[in-house]
Amino acid sequence: MSMTIEKIKCIIEAALLAAGSTLSKDRMVELFAEDEKVKTADVTKALDILAEETEGRGVELVEVATGFRYQARQDYAEWIARLWEERPSRYSRALLETLSLIAYRQPTTRSDIEQVRGVGVSSSIVKTLLEREWIRVVGHRDVPGKPALYATTKYFLDYFGLKSLDELPSLAEIKDLDNLNPELKFDGEEGSEQSSDSSEQDDVNKSKNVLTEDDEENSGEAVEDSNNHSESPREINSTNHINESQDDSESGENASREQETETSKLESESAETTEGSSEGEEESESSLKPTELH
Template structure:
């Protein structure tokens, strides 16, 4: 008597989902691009009509378990080597360009204080700018002008770029380490450093709003104190 083979759910073969023509075009466009692309740029290059954001999410899922991943940083898409293979990639020969200490300090100040002017950077560092220190960071496209400060002379303010986030694989500035995290890692002595030094532009804006709230909440008290001498007369 011949026994029938039992079927099992585990024996079901799973084939990769089929890519549409639009998916393939998007895949090719991002692959050959020299820099990360946003959705609008991708839409302007494809010949097929369709839902580009939906295709991007589909491709992201397709590449999630491969050696090359499709990732999105600051709304821009690019292919990157899987983080799991970083040790393998480190075997490749690389050419490193070391930044001067002045450039590293300047970059750190801009990162944590932005938007910040040249004079403010010099004040924080305690020394005047060296030759091309700020220009080097701008050539790397890690720093760029971010408008002018509304003070006499209207000096230029500097901020970090999307390339800075992309280079250091940071999604957003709030992902940067805090003073407590840097202290825990032994990189700084957090007991002798003012927390305000590590505030971002958002941090300072919030602090300024708090100060304004304190002023307005105490305005009655201030007025009363100025009227007291007249009342005594």
């Protein structure tokens, strides 16, 4: 039992809307039973009719790397974006530059990308691209260290609405990375890295000038501090000498006072000794007198 093209067209249209993802021609053929005798040529004809019917409408039927899908036309993206309150994903310039180099130079290594960009490639950038499945490891270069070789995937083509790498614009046509895809959003904070060597050199020169000014200020402060420190020991030494002299004078006075006290003690003791000897003589004389009388 054969099926008309009109019915095949309606079934494929419904399947594309219900799938929520791309469908390949082979997958569409599998939707029909064997007795329905639907071939790949029939599916192709139905797709061509559907594409013609979307002309002048808000949606379009497009073919990407993994198959066919309906999508809103880019002309109405401004209004469609208002359906979602959350902000769209924003990608740094460094990430997009890395992705572009992989797309145009694949397979390529991380060191090759760093050599072209003139700056290091952050591990978080490579991790993000791998997690989004925009790139994958396709092998390792036969050099010391065996660095990984990266290439783009079909999901990369799907995201940017491309059927194959041949549809990428040529490097001569790209004057600015912003024109690669108008849907891309650059993050001002994450995309602080500059792609041109001249802008990077300007930043380096500015930083050098700032460092030079800071060094001059710091050197001036260091000179003032050294002057202050050089005068401080003199003041401390003079203060110490004054304190030492005061301590010496006080210790001298204390010593003289102690000497006077000891002298007075000795005088009093000698006086008591003299009085005691005189009294002893008087007693001896008195004891002798009666004997003489007797």
